[in-house]
Amino acid sequence: MRSIHYVSSQQTKPGRKKKGYTFTFHSGKNLDADRYGNLSTHDLLLADVKIDDRVKITEIKGDRHFTKYLKSLGLTIGIEFRIVSRTNSGSVIVSDGNKQIGLSADITHRVAIAPLSNPV
Numbered sequence: 001m002r003s004i005h006y007v008s009s010q011q012t013k014p015g016r017k018k019k020g021y022t023f024t025f026h027s028g029k030n031l032d033a034d035r036y037g038n039l040s041t042h043d044l045l046l047a048d049v050k051i052d053d054r055v056k057i058t059e060i061k062g063d064r065h066f067t068k069y070l071k072s073l074g075l076t077i078g079i080e081f082r083i084v085s086r087t088n089s090g091s092v093i094v095s096d097g098n099k100q101i102g103l104s105a106d107i108t109h110r111v112a113i114a115p116l117s118n119p120v
Contacts, residue, residue, distance in 0.1 A: 044114065045108060046107075049092060051084070051085060052082065052083060054083075055081065057076065057077050057078065057079050057112070057113055059112035060110065070107075074101075079096070082096075
């Protein structure tokens with residue numbers, strides 16, 4: 001797995017504390033599709049979301065190393081977040097309100113989600 005971590009601080013208003021945010025992009029480029037299997041065809045995948053959708057993770061398809069890796073990012077079954085950005089290939093940027101995480105299409109095709117109607 002490859003990741004790029006970016007931390008930024010920016011001035012909000014003169015005399016105020018700087019407010020920082022973090023963004024990390026994660027790629028599963030080295031994932032072996034046969035090793036990790038596929039989700040059911042009726043599952044809604046993280047790769048299929050739209051910008052500003054609010055969703056929660058319902059299933060993660062992968063071995064214990066893959067699920068442990070996602071857990072280290074704070075992505076576990078039941079976690080809720082908002083979609084900030086997405087590409088046509090299925091890569092997404094998600095936000096839980098405190099941080100943003102970029103996930104490659106290799107990862108998002110292994111994560112099943114359920115839409116939420118309430119804000120995260």
